[in-house]
Amino acid sequence: MRIGELAERAGTTTRTLRYYESRGLLPARRDPHGHRTYDEADLRLLRQIRTLQDFGFELEETRPFVECLRAGHPEGDACPASLAVYRRKLDELDALIGELQAVRAQIGVRLALAGDPLCEMGGERSWKR
Amino acid sequence: MRIGELAERAGTTTRTLRYYESRGLLPARRDPHGHRTYDEADLRLLRQIRTLQDFGFELEETRPFVECLRAGHPEGDACPASLAVYRRKLDELDALIGELQAVRAQIGVRLALAGDPLCEMGGERSWKR
DNA sequence: TGTTGCCCTGACGTCCGCGTCAAGGCGTAC
DNA sequence: GTACGCCTTGACGCGGACGTCAGGGCAACA
16 A cells, blocks of 8 residues: 555554654655555554554654564564563653642642632542532 | 843743743843843742743743732732633643553553563552552 | 646744854953 | 953754645546
């Protein structure tokens, strides 16, 4: 299949695919016209990238997963390098979530002090006002 | 005081102050040499901006707080517009924290499925591995 | 023959909060 | 005189993941 079809089937754009190729993440074969050609395996790689992107992974962080799939593993996270990225991401998320919860608490306090009766306190247990 | 002193007292840089001025957030008087001149009130405004920036507020979101202080209120969050920003930020934070926790849980599950015995499950109660 | 539709490369634009460099002015100290 | 230190404006750079435009090619269909 060509780039337009792959983009559509993965819910992304041709620009994105060309960008991935420029980063060496998803290289394409070429047909006699110089047009990029992809197969079902490429679609799987692309879906893996998109899933991780949706999780907030940077593009470079998806590389181990892609290479793992290309190495023949059935899942992108079947390789040690992928698991290492998972663990790093877990630590990053924990740190970030902690900071955001601290900020949330601060703002909650200030809202309460400013006399907003709709504001509940307590942090993560009461999300809705 | 001049720009260098204000920057140092607020723990920031002259570049940052000129940028704030270019955004209309912290305009400066000028002395006969054309040099920017600030007073203690400007330092308070600047500290307010920096505090909110540290909280993750965008520069534009700090504007109501600055204007509130400039209007003579003792606190930047004493005005309705500031409180509105607080509430919007709370909602944004809750949404973001929720998403991040969902992602964290997903990654935790995948790590566990991939056979990482060090990984604990359960989301926000067990942050450390 | 012309129009449509897909593809190509190259390059500049976007957002945000500045960092960094260039080129120059003014005042003080040595 | 000249070196230093602070100030000025203007403008380009950065990072990340693309969006968008310019200019052109090739094939199928009417």
